[in-house]
Amino acid sequence: xxxxxxxxxxxxxxxxxxxxxxxxxxxxxxxxxxxxxxxxxxxxxxxxxxxxxxxxxxxxxxxxxxxxxxxxxxxxxxx
Amino acid sequence: xxxxxxxxxxxxxxxxxxxxxxxxxxxxxxxxxxxxxxxxxxxxxxxxxxxxxxxxxxxxxxxxxxxxxxxxxxxxxxx
Numbered sequence: 001x002x003x004x005x006x007x008x009x010x011x012x013x014x015x016x017x018x019x020x021x022x023x024x025x026x027x028x029x030x031x032x033x034x035x036x037x038x039x040x041x042x043x044x045x046x047x048x049x050x051x052x053x054x055x056x057x058x059x060x061x062x063x064x065x066x067x068x069x070x071x072x073x074x075x076x077x078x079x
Numbered sequence: 080x081x082x083x084x085x086x087x088x089x090x091x092x093x094x095x096x097x098x099x100x101x102x103x104x105x106x107x108x109x110x111x112x113x114x115x116x117x118x119x120x121x122x123x124x125x126x127x128x129x130x131x132x133x134x135x136x137x138x139x140x141x142x143x144x145x146x147x148x149x150x151x152x153x154x155x156x157x158x
Contacts, residue, residue, distance in 0.1 A: 006120055008120070008122070018121070018122075021121065021144070021145070024144055025140060025144060028140075028143055028144060030136065030139075030140055031126075032125055032126035032127055032136075033123055033124070033125060033126075034124040034125065034126055035123070035124035036121060036122070036123055036124070037121070037122045038119060038120070038121050038122075039119070039120045039121075039122070040117060040118070040119065040120065041085055041087070041117070041118045041119065041120045042097070042100065042115060042116070042117050042118075043087070043097075043115070043116045043117075043118070044112055044114070044115055045112070045113040045114035045115070046111055046112060046113065047110075047111035047112075047113055048111055057109065057111075060109075061104055061107075061109055064107055065100075065103055065104060065107060066100070
């Protein structure tokens with residue numbers, strides 16, 4: 001079973017990396033980009049066969065290691 | 080209009096960051112994780128109102144700046 005975790009900075013947390021991308025896109029002539037946020041995506045191959053149990057375990061992985069929940073939010077999907 | 084770009088290393092390209100995560104998860108007692116791949120996700124706020132045109136422009140951004148298409152693959156979705 002495959003799980004995908006998407007980790008983004010929480011709204012309101014400054015994202016200098018996203019801002020740098022926005023600036024670079026403007027420099028390359030891409031106008032009309034009002035904002036950019038960058039985050040991480042982590043794909044996990046899991047031995048588990050129970051989707052609900054897998055989702056709960058991946059959420060525990062996020063809380064314990066993958067995300068910094070002070071400034072980041074995460075979303076788990078089973079794919 | 081909002082677009083989300085997901086950038087992952089191509090299959091077969093070594094992913095030491097993902098491997099480090101897999102190792103750390105094992106150390107924390109999460110067994111049953113057979114593989115981990117880490118990538119980037121970039122969310123763009125676009126002024127465009129035409130979904131098809133926006134998707135094509137974001138693909139051009141990926142080719143020109145966001146992704147290293149030698150070793151990375153990207154997927155664009157309009158959200």
